Amino acid sequence: KAGVTQTPRYLIKTRGQQVTLSCSPISGHRSVSWYQQTPGQGLQFLFEYFSETQRNKGNFPGRFSGRQFSNSRSEMNVSTLELGDSALYLCASRVVLQETQYFGPGTRLLVL
Amino acid sequence: DAKTTQPPSMDCAEGRAANLPCNHSTISGNEYVYWYRQIHSQGPQYIIHGLKNNETNEMASLIITEDRKSSTLILPHATLRDTAVYYCIVRGANYGGSQGNLIFGKGTKLSVKP
Numbered sequence: 021k022a023g024v025t026q027t028p029r030y031l032i033k034t035r036g037q038q039v040t041l042s043c044s045p046i047s048g049h050r051s052v053s054w055y056q057q058t059p060g061q062g063l064q065f066l067f068e069y070f071s072e073t074q075r076n077k078g079n080f081p082g083r084f085s086g087r088q089f090s091n092s093r094s095e096m097n098v099s100t101l102e103l104g105d106s107a108l109y110l111c112a113s114r115v116v117l118q119e120t121q122y123f124g125p126g127t128r129l130l131v132l
Numbered sequence: 133d134a135k136t137t138q139p140p141s142m143d144c145a146e147g148r149a150a151n152l153p154c155n156h157s158t159i160s161g162n163e164y165v166y167w168y169r170q171i172h173s174q175g176p177q178y179i180i181h182g183l184k185n186n187e188t189n190e191m192a193s194l195i196i197t198e199d200r201k202s203s204t205l206i207l208p209h210a211t212l213r214d215t216a217v218y219y220c221i222v223r224g225a226n227y228g229g230s231q232g233n234l235i236f237g238k239g240t241k242l243s244v245k246p
Contacts, residue, residue, distance in 0.1 A: 064236075
């Protein structure tokens with residue numbers, strides 16, 4: 021079974037721009053969670069989606085948003101990028117009634 | 133979810149067993165202990181989880197003390213490829229389908245040396 025895939029793998033943007041990242045979960049996994057990883061703050065939860073609805077949200081500003089499609093694929097969007105948004109963005113999928121999450125390779129975003 | 137405490141770093145010789153401890157003294161009766169690891173710049177990888185019995189899979193063994201206040205992840209024959217940050221996470225049983233927010237601490241950086 022194919023793992024979680026994320027596109028693009030690397031991205032460079034400038035301050036003020038917006039960015040959209042994509043995540044395709046493992047087949048049969050309906051829950052997708054997003055995380056941000058920075059050297060200073062470590063791995064932090066952004067939000068979770070399943071059945072096309074946001075179910076859980078971390079402590080991030082409204083510039084960070086997401087959505088999920090009927091095939092469980094998910095996108096996250098960051099608007100008005102700031103230098104501090106430079107990070108590794110990770111997506112994880114799971115079967116809704118199970119805790120174990122399976123992570124993708126991440127998208128490394130650099131904001132200049 | 134209960135808080136966990138792990139040593140910031142550990143070394144292990146290649147081919148030897150790596151024993152990574154985790155303290156979770158406030159764990160409650162229905163909370164599981166999960167272990168993930170993250171090899172440099174990759175996504176975290178699930179290793180193993182358990183409730184109160186010891187568990188073993190193809191990657192590792194998990195030993196949970198009888199009082200469940202601490203646990204040890206054992207990599208029986210560590211290789212250079214096991215060099216990674218290892219995270220111990222305590223999670224409640226998920227029946228509501230709304231608990232997709234893993235809380236990662238700083239973990240233990242394991243360095244396997246030749």
